[in-house]
Amino acid sequence: MIQPVTILIASGLLFAIGAAVLIVRKHPLIVLLGLELLLQAVNLALAALTLWFGDWNGQIAIVVIVAIAASELSVGIGAAIACSQQHWTWRERQS
Amino acid sequence: MAATTAFALLLLLAIAGAGGVLLFRRPGQCCVAFVLCSTALAGIYGFLDLRFAALIELAILAGLFGLVFIVVLPWFGRHTAPRTWWASLVVLPLTVLITLVLSQSAIQESAAGPLLPMWAVTGSHLAALGREWFTRHAVLLILTGLLLLASLVSTAYLVRDHDALFGEGEK
Numbered sequence: 180m181i182q183p184v185t186i187l188i189a190s191g192l193l194f195a196i197g198a199a200v201l202i203v204r205k206h207p208l209i210v211l212l213g214l215e216l217l218l219q220a221v222n223l224a225l226a227a228l229t230l231w232f233g234d235w236n237g238q239i240a241i242v243v244i245v246a247i248a249a250s251e252l253s254v255g256i257g258a259a260i261a262c263s264q265q266h267w268t269w270r271e272r273q274s
Numbered sequence: 275m276a277a278t279t280a281f282a283l284l285l286l287l288a289i290a291g292a293g294g295v296l297l298f299r300r301p302g303q304c305c306v307a308f309v310l311c312s313t314a315l316a317g318i319y320g321f322l323d324l325r326f327a328a329l330i331e332l333a334i335l336a337g338l339f340g341l342v343f344i345v346v347l348p349w350f351g352r353h354t355a356p357r358t359w360w361a362s363l364v365v366l367p368l369t370v371l372i373t374l375v376l377s378q379s380a381i382q383e384s385a386a387g388p389l390l391p392m393w394a395v396t397g398s399h400l401a402a403l404g405r406e407w408f409t410r411h412a413v414l415l416i417l418t419g420l421l422l423l424a425s426l427v428s429t430a431y432l433v434r435d436h437d438a439l440f441g442e443g444e445k
Contacts, residue, residue: 181281181322189285196292208301212308216292219315222327223288230322241319241327 186227194220207259211252218248281321287314 197220200213222241229237291314294307316331 181278185285186318189289192289193292196289196296200296203296206301209295209304212295212304215308216295216311219312222331223315223318226319226322226324226327229324238324238327241324242330245327245330 181230183227183231186230187224190220190223190227193223207262208256211255211259214255215248215252218244281318284314284317284321287311288318 194217197213197216200216201210204210204213222244225237225241225244229235288311291307291309291311294310295304298304298307312331316328319325319328319331
């Protein structure tokens with residue numbers, strides 16, 4: 180029997196890894212991947228709650244979040260490509 | 275017991291993929307790890323009988339994101355080593371098949387189910403290889419357009435095919 184608590188723990192772990200990627204890595208594509216990991220963790224938590232409460236609205240929420248993640252990713256990649264074409268570096272500027 | 279073991283394997287695959295995003299040095303390797311993670315998550319959704327979410331996850335995240343990330347990489351001046359390309363060509367379709375088998379969902383029952391999302395992932399790598407080898411953007415654009423269309427058609431076909439979405443209730 181699959182316990183929803185197990186899935187929630189895995190979701191927390193995935194969220195922690197995504198947050199670590201956001202903090203530690205500097206490359207813009209990898210930072211975007213970290214953002215996607217955060218959203219995937221939320222989707223996994225929604226899946227666990229769907230199993231727990233038997234409410235299938237959680238599946239609809241997962242689909243909406245995936246659609247939003249896809250749009251956010253396209254905007255992020257466009258911005259990152261625009262920055263790279265202007266030869267910006269990925270270090271913090273000394274202001 | 276077998277179902278619990280399969281589910282645990284899928285969870286481990288997802289966490290291993292996420293760990294790969296954190297630990298791998300090259301962006302190409304991180305992209306491959308991310309696609310592994312999202313494919314395993316699609317298998318988990320299938321295991322929990324969230325079929326629509328599993329299909330969307332496979333078609334959009336594993337297929338489209340794999341395509342977007344790996345194709346966009348050369349624009350950042352990074353060149354992925356050929357062995358990474360070949361490794362992803364072998365590993366990712368196998369991963370899709372393994373997660374679909376492990377998920378034990380109704381996706382397997384449809385003949386088109388395992389094949390089209392798998393080829394969306396594989397084909398995205400072929401398109402990226404085409405860009406590396408031939409540097410012909412028209413070929414890449416046509417290939418990626420066809421692959422996206424195939425992913426959307428396969429998703430729509432499988433959604434239409436499932437009674438769970440349009441029937442009276444879940445099993």
